[in-house]
Amino acid sequence: MRNCTDQEKIETFLGRERTGVLGLVSDSLPYTVPLNYVWRNGSIYFHGMGSGKKEKILSQNPFVSFTVYKELGTVTDPVPCHADTAYMSVMMFGRAVKVTDPDEAAAALQKVLDKFMPNYYSQSLSSTLIEKYRSSMDGNAVAVYRLTPQEITAKENSADLAILFPMEIQ
């Protein structure tokens, strides 16, 4: 009964949030990686440096879940077992594939810069520059992944702000 089917609300939420958690399966065991993402043309895009565990698992098993969650606060109730959490969450399922088109990769990375460092760089990224992208950690080329969800479910438990217990500022 908490399902949210408002597509515009889901898209706005995915556009505004910064971090999601990628769920992977490696040798039958779960592995979960938090990462920054962008939502672009109905797909999640994220990037990695080509040498991490995430990339290794994805090369063996591309089936992923991706969950974006925003806690709004604790919903108070005089009865402890009726206290609850106000939140919005979106879960997506599908295959995460490496983007091979340099222009698509450049457009996705440009969107990353626009989202996380708006107006910081004066020049746009070009696909030529992307091919020269190297990690400052290990010199590997950047890999851009696209997840076009086969399934999206969203849940929402909104609450009157007046009954929310304040979350500590961290």
Next chain:
Amino acid sequence: MRNCTDQEKIETFLGRERTGVLGLVSDSLPYTVPLNYVWRNGSIYFHGMGSGKKEKILSQNPFVSFTVYKELGTVTDPVPCHADTAYMSVMMFGRAVKVTDPDEAAAALQKVLDKFMPNYYSQSLSSTLIEKYRSSMDGNAVAVYRLTPQEITAKENSADLAILFPMEIQ
């Protein structure tokens, strides 16, 4: 090189953060559930209402990952590919088992209340009350789970606040 092995820092982080993402494997596919948790005596505790998909999967496959992540901001750099994220994250792996001792379940739920609604209730929970706990959604009894990690890895990329790009207030 971003590994954090400072146990006190890890425990402080787990005590302070509110939400983690549970990674599950269901029929060989990944499933990721965000949830509130408490860290108590070296274990993660979380609860559910006994009827959800999470509980169903756990009854078939108790092997989980649990990831707690805190983004601190974007680390600026004049070269786009050297821009980075400042964060702290802790990943845990092990089996999530249902707590059968009523006193342990009560102590875990009390810690949930103390963490998320400090000083809101005047009376402490008792194990008798816990057994009467029923979801306001479907009338099911509350189930408390304990994950004692077999493996913990923590990563940290701290950065001078001066070079962090401000995150939008949401």
